[in-house]
Amino acid sequence: MSKKRSSNLYAVIDLGSNSFHMLVVREINNSLQTVAKVKRKVRLAGGLDANNNLDQAALQRGWDCLSLFAEQLQDIPTANIRIVGTATLRLANNVAEFLTTAEKILAHPVNIISGEQEAALIYKGVAYTSSGQGNRLVVDIGGASTELIIGEQAQAKLLYSFKMGCVTWLKHYFTDGKLNQHNFTQAIDAAKAVLNPLQEKYLTLGWDTCIGASGTIQALQEIMVAQGENEHITLAKLHHIQQQAIACGHVDNLNIKGLATDRKPVFTSGLAILTALFESLEINNMFLAGGALREGVIYEMTGLRASHNVRQQTVNGLMIKHQLDLEQAERVKHTALKAFDQLKSTIAADDAQAGPLLAYVSGLHEIGLSIDYKKAPQHAAYIIDNTVMLGFTKAQKQLLSALLINQRDELNLPLLAQQSAISYASALLLCRILRVSCTLALRRTDGTIPDFSLTLAAENTLIITLPTQWLAQHPLRAAALASELELQAKQHLPFRIQER
Incomplete structure (x- = not known):
């Protein structure tokens, strides 16, 4: 019996500079259901030498990961599969060596996308999965690049991919593993210098909400929730978490409440880049996105349209x-x-x-x-x-x-x-x-719903005013309101029922 490939399954593989990801979804009634997610820390950017060649260990880590992904692709139609490479593969001089073996393993072509294409797909993923009115600034800190996009609804207006990421910044500014103010200041200032040529363009266009779409932002939200804060990322919180990191002294001793073990190696460098973004672009607060690059690729393949709400x-x-x-x-x-x-x-x-x-x-x-x-x-x-x-x-x-x-x-x-x-x-x-x-x-x-009014009086007293004789004419709901009065009173919440 021949194998039947499911035509409503779609897969995207994202060959990132820090991690490789595979996302598999099923299209049902113009919506998407995630059926598989696989992530492996490959740290490809960590294998770049001074001449921008990937060392053998990094190449092998990448190929080993793709060998895991390959099995899943066998049952998905070729037209429904897309594999994209990002910043490190754009940069690597020996990318052809990596691709030759990678494409044999996967039995599918790998598409190395430009920084601008990556930014556009990230914005599309955010637009389909995150709420927000007016102009949105979307930030994605990757392993070797950082994308900044301003757009409204599904349309990107300004996008750029900056050559800085949490893996490359770790190599340049936290090489000794020490966590001190000097290293952080160097990393932050370097990121500001990268942003400087386009800083004014972003500030002039402006935005109403800011959304972050990367592992660094996810890690920060987890930290803030664990430490009893709300989920809004602010500059004050970034500075506070930076001081917590410095107090640990060394990357090997990094122990911040809420920071997952697998996020520790590149967290401090990502934090430095994000701090530079907040300071350079005067960002007030940021929220975590519901999706980014992989979701953008999926939505582009399926042709589904983004909702206005x-x-x-x-x-x-x-x-x-x-x-x-x-x-x-x-x-x-x-x-x-x-x-x-x-x-x-x-x-x-x-x-x-x-x-x-x-x-x-x-x-x-x-x-x-x-x-x-x-x-x-x-x-x-x-x-x-x-x-x-x-x-x-x-x-x-x-x-x-x-x-x-x-x-x-x-x-x-x-x-x-x-x-x-x-x-x-x-x-x-x-x-x-x-x-x-x-x-x-x-x-x-x-x-059947009466013309009522609600007011809040002293001592948190909630008062509902109903039409004359309504309570007598509607005994079931009158009894339900009386029961509600008792339940709220138990919690010291005064509730008064009256008629006009």
Whole structure:
């Protein structure tokens, strides 16, 4: 029997300067499902000598890794496979030697892409997987190059690939392995010098949000979460983590809370480059991207279009997948947003995402029913915790999960305190709004939700005002509101029910 190759499988192999990656996805109904991810630290750039030739050890590490990847490619149509090489392979004088053996191992051609092509694909990957309005600055620190792109929605406006990366900077500025202020200052100043010729172009075009798409940024987010910080990367946090690194004295002794062992070798050099970027480009804060080069290549192969609202597309997909009652989801969302509008003056200015996140969680509030009514809120939180949600950051997912588990029954306030997407006060208010909105929409029928108003008074007292005689005419929902009053009172959250 002949083997049938699955035409809806796609694979991309990224031959990076620090790591080789393989991503395999399955296309289903105009969306992508990841079915395999393999990553190996090859540190190809570490094998470049003074004449930019790859040494035999680096070549062999690369070939050994590709031998692992090759088996997976056998069952995927040739047209659905793309293998790309980046900065180190662009630089290596003996690249032909590497490619000859690599292509024999893989039985597929390897495409060495230019720095500009790499930057464009990185931006495409970010545009498809990360949310953001207006101009976006995308940063990707690789092993031997750093890409900076400014774009809006799916269109890149300014892109450039700079010849500096975490592996090459490690070799030049942290050769002795010592972690001291002198080495960091040298590495940061050198990165600033590389950026300087194009610095003004980027500052003039400007951006509204900044997104990071590399292992360095991933490592920093893991460190900040482990150390009880929110997920926003700022210059102050970079300086603080730099001092933690210096206190360790040597790369071999690098022990920063939250830093994974496999990220340690090139973390300090990546940190120095990122610090230079923040200082040169006056970046206020940065978020982690949902995807980059590999995702950009996949989306280019499949021809799928980027959504103008990645998060809404993600939510819509989950609603369809879990067969939610779309009309009821809309009722609860409409009710919750009406309540939010009445209370938005009490939301902190820094919590601009509170409204949109309330809309998303309202639409998903019944997702746990796809498992069972009993413990549906816990099931809902489990689904969110264990689902890849493009466009949502880790902290935003944690908030959605905490709100879903608190949508009914006893309140678990510590979960709201543990998230860092918005302030605890705002998260608590969203929780109370969601609970009241679900109660008012119990009838599951248009036209049955009363004309209500919500206010927040002294001592965090939530007051709902309903039409005259409404409570007497609607005993089921009146009882549900009374029960809600008791549940909130248990947590010292005053809730008052009154009529006009």
